[in-house]
Amino acid sequence: MASWGAAFWSHAVIRTRFFDDYLLAATAGGIRQVVLLAAGLDTRAFRLAWPAGVHLYELDLPDVLAFKERVLTERSAAASCERTAIGLDLREDWAAPLRQAGLATGEATVWLAEGLLIYLSADEAARLLTEMSALSSPGSRVAFEVGSLGTDPMRAQAWQAPAMQQYVQLWKGGLPDATRWLAEHGWTPEVSERAAVATSYGRIQPEPSAGGFVVATRT
Ligand SMILES: C[S@@+](CC[C@H](N)C(=O)[O-])C[C@H]1O[C@@H](n2cnc3c(N)ncnc32)[C@H](O)[C@@H]1O
Numbered sequence: 001m002a003s004w005g006a007a008f009w010s011h012a013v014i015r016t017r018f019f020d021d022y023l024l025a026a027t028a029g030g031i032r033q034v035v036l037l038a039a040g041l042d043t044r045a046f047r048l049a050w051p052a053g054v055h056l057y058e059l060d061l062p063d064v065l066a067f068k069e070r071v072l073t074e075r076s077a078a079a080s081c082e083r084t085a086i087g088l089d090l091r092e093d094w095a096a097p098l099r100q101a102g103l104a105t106g107e108a109t110v111w112l113a114e115g116l117l118i119y120l121s122a123d124e125a126a127r128l129l130t131e132m133s134a135l136s137s138p139g140s141r142v143a144f145e146v147g148s149l150g151t152d153p154m155r156a157q158a159w160q161a162p163a164m165q166q167y168v169q170l171w172k173g174g175l176p177d178a179t180r181w182l183a184e185h186g187w188t189p190e191v192s193e194r195a196a197v198a199t200s201y202g203r204i205q206p207e208p209s210a211g212g213f214v215v216a217t218r219t
Contacts, residue, residue, distance in 0.1 A: 010198070011145075013203070024048060033103060037090060039059060047080075048080065054082065055102060059094060062087030084102065086101055110140065110141045114143075114145070116144065118171050118173065118174045119174075126181065141215060142182070146212060147209070179216075186219055192214075194209050197212065
């Protein structure tokens with residue numbers, strides 16, 4: 001049996017490419033506002049070739065973004081789009097600071113919530129998606145991961161590993177069925193299975209997986 005670590009590594013590689021393609025396709029299609037919810041140390045603002053006029057907003061906890069800004073400044077990193085980083089807690093009022101920073105709710109937005117929902121409770125995740133929906137005009141898109149990673153025994157083993165404890169303790173589970181939530185709240189979701197995506201990239205997954213990625217369009 002492959003380790004959960006191997007499955008996670010493979011997942012991270014596939015999801016990075018999948019979400020790169022998702023964001024670039026949305027902006028190539030004309031969307032000019034990109035919001036990374038829980039951007040963390042994401043460097044897409046710097047490493048992707050954005051069309052002219054893209055404004056990318058990064059939202060994450062203040063300490064995380066302060067660390068990131070320090071490193072980026074030390075490296076003299078230059079973004080390839082207009083970039084605004086906003087330190088805040090996504091369990092609180094994040095919509096107002098985002099609008100004040102320039103997000104135009106009359107225009108479509110492409111949202112990415114990569115690696116975030118598991119850190120929120122079901123209620124917190126639903127509130128976040130409700131806020132996000134209220135800011136999204138028709139044609140907006142949102143994407144994040146859905147489903148499980150690796151097999152049940154692999155996950156059970158990983159959950160017990162001492163090295164995993166600092167992460168596991170932060171996980172609150174997210175929304176049990178986020179795809180359905182989207183469908184019931186004015187979005188048209190489409191799920192891509194991770195295994196099929198991996199195959200389309202010429203990669204083989206180390207273990208079967210039940211998960212994938214949802215991309216939804218605001219109707
Ligand atoms: C696994 S990382 C994902 C980072 C990035 N999206 C990626 O995929 O590389 C999870 C991120 O969620 C952020 N996060 C967790 N809870 C948060 C909250 N309540 N408000 C804002 N950010 C939060 C963390 O600071 C961290 O950067």
